[in-house]
């Protein structure tokens with residue numbers, strides 16, 4: 001195209017020498033910079049696909065927009081997975097998050113909790129539940145506090161809990177059936193798990209006190225993931241004020257017990273009876289206070305959401321409901337009329353019921369993912385990251401681990417699960433402390449519901465509650481009970 005003679009070329013070089021030098025220099029600099037930038041971002045991001053967007057802001061607005069929609073915050077993760085593949089990175093509020101969607105990733109993180117990873121430290125969480133909460137303390141205190149908190153979850157305590165919960169549940173369901181009115185399973189579950197836990201932990205049964213504590217616990221729970229700024233009207237402000245009131249109520253309760261005014265046999269009393277023990281065998285007052293609050297908050301919303309989803313799934317899958325009812329009725333027949341359930345009934349005669357509970361937890365993913373911070377540079381399946389989220393939802397919906405994962409099929413639990421493929425309660429040092437309590441609570445609920453009643457779901461709306469980190473139906477799954485007539 002451009003046929004230049006040697007003379008013309010020399011003429012150009014001679015006349016445009018400075019322009020050519022500047023152009024060659026600029027191209028070289030640009031090339032060097034782009035290679036260096038690629039190297040830096042490669043070592044930092046280790047090839048994980050994803051969009052980091054603008055500094056600090058990243059994809060924060062898209063995340064909040066998903067959280068504020070009726071599809072729920074997991075929609076943010078789902079869309080990115082479709083775009084980038086299962087492993088992806090994003091930037092939220094200035095932090096880079098990597099979502100770890102595999103059993104291998106889960107194993108690496110769970111096995112290295114506290115050593116290479118820690119819980120994503122959120123200031124608002126520590127301010128709300130307290131620095132001595134199991135959710136916030138460092139490794140050494142965590143081991144001791146966890147060991148000392150295990151009493152309410154022992155077989156002995158669970159056995160008492162099952163009897164009390166069964167009695168409370170039977171009475172409330174009967175009243176609701178007699179009223180013939182529709183009620184939200186979610187609200188019902190929230191109230192009954194709360195009342196049962198407060199009774200077990202500190203023997204609170206007075207309705208007005210229960211209502212006050214529940215209101216304040218909800219405000220604290222809402223503040224846990226809020227922006228930590230003390231301005232009246234914000235969730236953080238309301239949560240911290242509620243925490244102050246709760247601490248006062250609990251402290252007064254401890255004071256009355258120390259004076260001997262009251263001494264019911266419950267979890268709090270057992271903790272106080274350790275006062276003369278060596279320091280590694282007891283909890284300080286602040287540890288007791290913060291962890292009473294932690295247990296209530298960690299146990300109530302999770303268990304109530306699972307109860308709600310179990311009703312929804314059983315309504316959608318009538319053959320599963322029929323099989324469950326058959327098992328539960330056959331167990332009832334072996335007991336005398338009006339007898340309470342025992343922990344032995346729950347453990348030995350509800351094998352299909354337990355599979356229903358597991359399948360409910362697999363499909364509902366009450367805790368969608370478990371956040372951790374990498375304490376050092378780390379490599380999981382070749383990926384390096386900063387904030388690493390064990391994506392339990394992705395693992396529970398993985399078709400290579402669960403055939404037809406969107407099908408509610410409790411019988412799949414007849415087969416043994418691959419390690420780290422079923423993690424609704426987490427795993428390792430931070431495994432859910434209330435795991436057995438949650439399972440027996442849902443089993444007792446399913447027993448009374450299916451052996452005593454049939455129900456109709458009164459609102460088929462599938463939209464999820466907005467601004468919630470636990471997936472729950474916006475409607476709360478309202479139902480109307482009818483007595484079961486065999």
Ligand code: HEM
Pocket residue numbers: 134135146197294295296298299300302303306361366367370371423424425426427429430431432433434435437438
């Ligand atoms: C269906 C109900 C429940 C589900 C799905 C559930 C799930 C979980 C999960 C996944 C974790 C670990 C989170 C992580 O690794 O970051 C956890 C921790 C915890 N759960 Fe539960 N939970 C439930 C019920 C309960 C109940 C009833 C209680 C107590 C009354 C409870 C108390 C706790 C506590 C104290 C921790 C922190 C453990 C630690 O850090 O050592 N949970 N739960």
